[in-house]
Amino acid sequence: MKQLMMTLAAALFATAVVAEVTSANIVGYQTINVSGTYPCYGATFISVGNTNGLWHLGDITADGMDPDTDIIQFLDPHNLTVTTSATYCDAALAASYGHPEWQGWVAPGGVGGPSMNATALPAGTGFLSNFGSGNPITIKFAGEVVQTAISLNLTGLVYPLVANPVPANLTLGDITANGMDPDTDIIQFLDPHNLTVTTSATYCDAALAASYGHPEWQGWVAPGGVGGPSMNTTALPSGAAILCNIGSGNPVTMVFPSPMP
Numbered sequence: 001m002k003q004l005m006m007t008l009a010a011a012l013f014a015t016a017v018v019a020e021v022t023s024a025n026i027v028g029y030q031t032i033n034v035s036g037t038y039p040c041y042g043a044t045f046i047s048v049g050n051t052n053g054l055w056h057l058g059d060i061t062a063d064g065m066d067p068d069t070d071i072i073q074f075l076d077p078h079n080l081t082v083t084t085s086a087t088y089c090d091a092a093l094a095a096s097y098g099h100p101e102w103q104g105w106v107a108p109g110g111v112g113g114p115s116m117n118a119t120a121l122p123a124g125t126g127f128l129s130n131f132g133s134g135n136p137i138t139i140k141f142a143g144e145v146v147q148t149a150i151s152l153n154l155t156g157l158v159y160p161l162v163a164n165p166v167p168a169n170l171t172l173g174d175i176t177a178n179g180m181d182p183d184t185d186i187i188q189f190l191d192p193h194n195l196t197v198t199t200s201a202t203y204c205d206a207a208l209a210a211s212y213g214h215p216e217w218q219g220w221v222a223p224g225g226v227g228g229p230s231m232n233t234t235a236l237p238s239g240a241a242i243l244c245n246i247g248s249g250n251p252v253t254m255v256f257p258s259p260m261p
Contacts, residue, residue: 026048026145027143030141030167030239031141032141032239034064034129034131036131036192037132038130039129040128040163040192041127041239041241042124042126042162043060043123044167044239045059048143053123054121054122054123055121055125056117056118058115059142061090061142062137062140063091065088067087067088067089068109069133070088070129070130071108071129072130073127073129074125075127077159078159079159086105086106087108087109087110087111089102089106090103097111123150124162124165124254125161126241126242127241145167145259146165146166150165151256152253154246154252154254155250155253158246158247159243159246161242162241164239166238166257169236169237170235171233171234171235172219173232174256175255177203177205177253177255178205178253178255179250179251180203180246180248181247181248182208182224183223183224185202185245185247186223187200187202187242188200188242190243199231199234200222201222201223201231202226203220204221204226212226
């Protein structure tokens with residue numbers, strides 16, 4: 001099975017999100033209709049009862065994936081090589097094999113083999129899909145709603161693939177970042193059909209804006225454009241992922257808001 005090995009400083013995004021979030025205090029689910037061959041996503045919940053901010057592959061279900069051609073991939077944040085790949089056998093396919101217990105995540109080509117459902121990932125971890133079958137695919141995230149702001153420590157990571165971990169559509173203005181160097185540190189959105197960069201942005205944090213004598217400059221702008229037009233209204237849908245390029249080596253954190261009122 002083909003794996004997409006990304007070796008460039010680029011990033012991703014583009015999803016169609018269906019607003020199906022239902023929540024009774026702390027538990028919810030959300031369904032996303034897949035768009036494109038190489039869309040990037042990440043879970044919008046953590047595993048129920050988890051105290052370490054983790055989610056598991058088993059918290060995600062997918063319908064329509066072809067285990068022979070459709071995979072998701074987790075990338076090394078230092079060099080963008082693929083570290084883990086998985087595919088999904090949905091209920092209909094498992095039933096067609098006469099083995100309903102085969103439903104779930106497995107290694108590519110390994111339907112009926114060892115389950116990967118227990119694979120654990122930190123909140124905010126994104127994955128790159130490679131959906132070559134052309135099938136209509138839907139992904140459902142389920143689990144516990146994080147009821148506080150989610151702070152992601154990106155220190156020491158060059159190309160972390162960061163997903164919006166909140167079960168709500170956000171704009172960049174809802175997200176803060178500390179430590180980014182606007183001259184070298186950027187986030188990038190990629191076209192899910194061909195992985196070309198569609199949008200890039202960087203962040204001027206409060207300390208840097210104050211050092212310029214312009215606290216109003218805090219926020220997201222085009223790379224190299226501190227003090228220029230704001231990009232705070234740029235959309236980041238729930239579950240959509242961006243690939244950062246943190247070239248400065250600075251300690252960087254990115255903070256997503258609580259979805260709770």
